[in-house]
Amino acid sequence: MRCEQREAVKRFRMLPAELSPVISRRFAMHKPLSGLWFLPLARWLPLIVLCAWSGGAEAGDCAVGPLHAAAANAASLTAMPLNVFGRPETGWAFYEPLIAKEIDTDCAADTAGFGRALARWQSAHGQPASGILNIATLQRLKQIWQEQRPFVLESRHHCPDAPAEQSLQRALPSESYGGKAILLSADALAGYRAMVVAARQEGFIPPRSQLYSIFSAYRSPTYDAARCEAQHNCQGVVRASCSPHRTGYAMDIYLGAAPGFSPDSSADANRLYISRSAGYRWLVRNAARFGLVNYAFEPWHWEFVGRGASR
Numbered sequence: 485m486r487c488e489q490r491e492a493v494k495r496f497r498m499l500p501a502e503l504s505p506v507i508s509r510r511f512a513m514h515k516p517l518s519g520l521w522f523l524p525l526a527r528w529l530p531l532i533v534l535c536a537w538s539g540g541a542e543a544g545d546c547a548v549g550p551l552h553a554a555a556a557n558a559a560s561l562t563a564m565p566l567n568v569f570g571r572p573e574t575g576w577a578f579y580e581p582l583i584a585k586e587i588d589t590d591c592a593a594d595t596a597g598f599g600r601a602l603a604r605w606q607s608a609h610g611q612p613a614s615g616i617l618n619i620a621t622l623q624r625l626k627q628i629w630q631e632q633r634p635f636v637l638e639s640r641h642h643c644p645d646a647p648a649e650q651s652l653q654r655a656l657p658s659e660s661y662g663g664k665a666i667l668l669s670a671d672a673l674a675g676y677r678a679m680v681v682a683a684r685q686e687g688f689i690p691p692r693s694q695l696y697s698i699f700s701a702y703r704s705p706t707y708d709a710a711r712c713e714a715q716h717n718c719q720g721v722v723r724a725s726c727s728p729h730r731t732g733y734a735m736d737i738y739l740g741a742a743p744g745f746s747p748d749s750s751a752d753a754n755r756l757y758i759s760r761s762a763g764y765r766w767l768v769r770n771a772a773r774f775g776l777v778n779y780a781f782e783p784w785h786w787e788f789v790g791r792g793a794s795r
C-alpha cells in the first residue's frame with residue numbers, strides 16, 4: 485500500500501471516534517438532527533472515496549473484494565496442479581506467505597481481500613486483474629523471487645567462484661543447529677545475527693529453542709560435488725552442481741519440521757508444514773530488513789544479498 489493510502493486509512497479509522505462527540509452531543513440534547521447534520525462529514529469525503537477506491541481497508545477488512553476470486557482461490561489453493569520449480573506440485577498453499585508479502589496483504593488466500601490485493605498486483609504487472617491466482621501469475625512471482633537473488637543472476641552466466649575458506653567466519657555454537665561447524669561471509673553472519681536479535685526482541689524465539697539456528701551454510705564445491713556424486717542427483721530442484729552454498733552467503737535456517745521429516749526435507753508435506761509456521765512467516769515479513777531473501781521452493785534456505793539491496 486502506498487504511504488499516502490496508509491495515511492488515509494489511518495485517518496479513516498479515526499473517523500468514528502472524532503465524529504462521535506458531534507453525534508452524541510446531538511442526541512444528548514434530544515434535538516432532532518437538522519437536514520444539514522451530514523455537513524461535518526463533508527471534509528472527510530475525499531478520504532472516504534480514496535479508501536474505497538484503493539481498497540483502503542487492506543489490513544482490516546479481508547471480506548472486501550472480488551468474491552468470485554476468493555471462491556476460485558479457495559478452490560485452487562490445495563488442488564491446482566503446477567510445476568514452476570521443475571517439480572510437479574498440487575496447490576499453491578505452500579507459497580501463500582511469499583505471495584501475500586509480494587502483493588502486500590495480510591488477508592488469507594481464500595478471502596476477497598486477498599483477491600483484491602492480487603488484482604491490484606496483477607494490474608501493476610501487466611496481467612489481467614482477475615484477483616485469481618493462476619499459473620501465469622505464479623510464474624511472474626517466481627521470476628521476481630528468483631531475481632532478488634544475485635546468485636541466480638550470476639549463475640546464468642557462470643558458476644560463482646567460492647571464497648577462500650580463511651576469509652569466512654565461524655558461527656557460535658549457539659548459532660549452529662546440532663553443533664555443526666558453520667562458516668559464512670562476515671557480512672552474511674552479521675545480517676543473520678541482527679535478524680535473530682530482532683526476532684528475539686519480538687519474542688519469536690522461545691527459551692532454549694533451536695529456532696533460527698543454522699544447519700548448513702558454506703559448503704565447498706568439492707564437498708558438494710562429492711555429495712551430488714554419492715546421491716546421483718546433481719541437477720535437480722534441490723541439489724545442483726553449482727550450489728549457492730559455495731558462496732558463503734547462503735544459509736539453511738532451522739524452522740522445525742513436520743513429524744517424521746528432517747528440517748531440510750523437500751517433501752511437499754514438510755515444506756507446507758514449515759510454510760505455515762510462525763517462524764517462517766516472521767522471516768518472510770522481516771528478513772529483507774536484514775538483507776536476507778528466501779529461495780521460494782525451500783523455506784529454510786536464505787541468502788544474504790546485502791542490506792538495502794532488497795525490499
Ligand SMILES: [Zn+2]
Nearest residue numbers: 734735736785
Ligand atoms: Zn540451502
